[in-house]
Amino acid sequence: MELKPDDLRLAYRHMRMIRLFEEKLSDLVQAGKLGGFLHLYAGEEAVAVGVCSQLQETDVVTSTHRGHGHCIAKGVEVPGMMAELFGRATGTCKGKGGSMHIADMDKGMLGANGIVGAGIPLATGAALTAKLKRTGNVAVAFFGDGASNQGQFHESLNMAANWQLPVVYVVENNGFGEFTPTEFVVPVRDIAERARSYAMRSEIADGMDFFDVAEKASKAIAAARAGEGPTLLECKTYRFMGHFVGDPLPYRHKEEAEDWIQNRDPLQGFERTVAERGLLSAGELRVIDGDVERELAAAVAAAEEAPLPSIDELLTDVYVETA
Amino acid sequence: MTDRKLSVAAAINEALHIAMQTDPDVILLGEDVAGGGARDGDDVDEMGGVLGVTKGLVKAFPDRVLDTPISExxxxGTAVGAAATGLxxxxxxxxxxxxxxxxxxLLNQxxxxxxxxxxxxRVPLTVRTVSGAGMQAAAQHSQSLYWITTGIPGLKTVIPSNPADAKGLLLSAIRDDNPVIFCEPKTVLYASGPVPEGDYEVPFGKAKIVREGSDVSLIAFGATVRVALQAAERLAADGTSAEVLDLRSLQPLDEEAILTTLAKTGSVVIVDEATPRCGIASDVAALCVDQGFDHLNTPVKRVTAPHCPVPFAKVLEDAYMPSAERVIAAVAELS
Known part of the structure; x- marks a missing residue:
């Protein structure tokens, strides 16, 4: 895997954008400006960005209810996403999808998904398309440790392994399925172990370390593209802001959360690594920080000003209308 | 019309051959759709599905007919993802x-x-599924659940009553850019009838009058079309002229055809193989009352299965399914 300075700048930009985007959403909810259910990705940035840094635009990803990070990492435009969250006509999905359904097929983003585990067979299907149509594309399913308990996970992995599909299953093990600690409901220590049932490769990455995720994703993606079948890549991570916006977090240990947030922040880790390796200067990163902050502020301002959907849109796109 | 007769199962098989010949993006997947068969050049043959409906397709299109595990x-889910990305x-x-x-x-994706x-x-997916009672398959293999799929916005649901429609509706379903549920009622699957040669489509949302009449409209679809035709035959002998409308497509629904036959006869009996609550018969009855009230001379009657599971014993299964006798009894109540 080779990461050029431009790749690193883009990765950092995406990670910073995800963090600020999610913090901004939390503020906007508290200010009463946003409705609906919001699940924030802060803390898990290295996973989405690490994996997507190794993908092509035509590769397809499926996501989860915690999907903003995957969207940004896959290149979905932030102004459209923000307008979508404001329920505006200019949103990525014309204001009809909302947080849990942001999708942009033009960017290979086959949707956030409100149903835990439901993106997994969709990615498997995208991989079937890639294989049968010989497009050379790879599909990636992002999902959580919770989804690995769903039938859709097991059925999909079995089929993908059997057909040797070009797909990478990325499980973001953030230690909790909603509010229940993973070890309360999962008998295996590592979700990656589940790959063995399907004679599938597996790999465990430090989900707080962009470089580790990118390295391991790169191998899995290359194998998939080379026709060597699927990989289950488990990324150990942590959600900094709880399950949903407004989560009072009574169920998690304060010290544990502080340890992850203070000592393992993926953005700080990235900054340390690029400094140690002399890849990017702190000054460059601060310039990106400023750019991202301005872009985000502009996106919020534009979304607030954007028109609401016309009531006529209620009934459009239920079906493909053919002549 | 052609003289050539095929079963519904054979007509479906022919439609699949045509669809796969005319479009390289069409694939078949499911449990046993290839159904085993020779892998190493030995002499075993494939099943072609539990009822043999897809037999021969894997030989014609070896890369596009995929046996799956028993993982519905x-x-x-995989088919939805494949449909959304170009197959x-x-x-x-x-x-x-x-x-x-x-x-x-289906529901959420x-x-x-x-x-x-x-x-x-766009999700150009077709789900073929065998529905309904009539094979003593009992409670978990005999239900007519098209009322569920019909009630889900974004899905289309169609149900043929004869081989010619089965072929044309299936070709339309496969070429439709929306997800379509294609029901294959058990008592229809082996019914034989004329089937035109070649490639043709039966459009969705177009009901068909399969028997003209003037006194009462029998509205049927799938398995109940034959039941309604039998009833109409016997009613005619008693001097009642029944029109039989085959809906063919449940979503989209040909409301115009329903209201037209209602206006013609002034009386409607809807015959539906499914259970009565929240079903197609109730839905069509509501349409008749809501929009055809001025033309109604009688109450709207529904002949459906009862609100109970499908039983095993033949005598009970027969009692469960709508029959010509029950249709005739419903018509008798109108006068």
């Missing part, structure tokens, strides 16, 4: 009762992707 959620899958759900094992990919994505996705 995986099959349908045109025909997935087989062996029996419609198995909807319970794969509802999410296939039906909604386009709408949720602001019109950017």
């Amino acid at each position: 959620m995986g099959i349908i 045109r899958p025909v997935a087989e759900l062996m029996f419609m009762d198995f909807l319970g094992t794969c509802l999410d990919p 296939a039906a909604k992707l386009r709408y949720m994505f602001g019109g950017k996705a």
Whole structure:
């Protein structure tokens, strides 16, 4: 895997954008400006960005209810996403999808998904398309440790392994399925172990370390593209802001959360690594920080000003209308 | 009309051959759709599905007919993902009762992707599924659950009553850019009838008058069309002229054809193989009352299965299914 300075700048930009985007959403909810259910990705940035840094635009990803990070990492435009969250006509999905359904097929983003585990067979299907149509594309399913308990996970992995599909299953093990600690409901220590049932490769990455995720994703993606079948890549991570916006977090240990947030922040880790390796200067990163902050502020301002959907849109796109 | 007669099963097989010949993106996947067969050049033959409907297709299209594990959620979910990314899958759900094992990919994915994505996705998926009673398959292999799929915005649901429609409706389903549930009623599957040669489509949302009449309209679809025709025959002998309308497509629904026959006869009996609550018969009855009230001379009657599971014993299963006798009795209540 080779990461050029431009790749690193883009990765950092995406990670910073995800963090600020999610913090901004939390503020906007508290200010009463946003409705609906919001699940924030802060803390898990290295996973989405690490994996997507190794993908092509035509590769397809499926996501989860915690999907903003995957969207940004896959290149979905932030102004459209923000307008979508404001329920505006200019949103990525014309204001009809909302947080849990942001999708942009033009960017290979086959949707956030409100149903835990439901993106997994969709990615498997995208991989079937890639294989049968010989497009050379790879599909990636992002999902959580919770989804690995769903039938859709097991059925999909079995089929993908059997057909040797070009797909990478990325499980973001953030230690909790909603509010229940993973070890309360999962008998295996590592979700990656589940790959063995399907004679599938597996790999465990430090989900707080962009470089580790990118390295391991790169191998899995290359194998998939080379026709060597699927990989289950488990990324150990942590959600900094709880399950949903407004989560009072009574169920998690304060010290544990502080340890992850203070000592393992993926953005700080990235900054340390690029400094140690002399890849990017702190000054460059601060310039990106400023750019991202301005872009985000502009996106919020534009979304607030954007028109609401016309009531006529209620009934459009239920079906493909053919002549 | 052609003299050539085929069963519905054979007409479906022919439609699949045509669809796969004319479009390289069409694939078949499901449990046993290839159905084993020779892998190493030995002399075993494939099953072609539990009822043999897809037999021969794997030989003609070896790379595009995919046996799956018994994983309905995986099959349908994968088919949705494949459809959204450029294939045109025909997935087989062996029996419609198995909807319970794969509802999410239909209810929350296939039906909604386009709408949720602001019109950017299309899901050209066909799900073929055997529905209904009549083979003593009992409670978990005999249900007519098209009322569920019909009630889900984003899905289309069609149900043929004869071989010619089965072929044309299936070709339309496969070429439709929306997810379509194609029901294959058990008592229809082996019914024989004329089937035109070649490639043709039967459009959705177009009901068909299969018998003209003037005194009462019998509205039927799938398995109940034959029942309604039998009833009409016997009613004619008693001097009642019954018109029989075959809906063919449940969503979209040909409301105009329903209201037209209602206006012609002033009386409607709807014959539906499914259970009565929240069903197609109730839906059509509501339409008749809501929009055809001025033309109604009698109450609207429904002949359906009762609100109970499908029983095993033949005598009970026969009592469960709508019959010509029950249709005639319903017509008798009108006068």
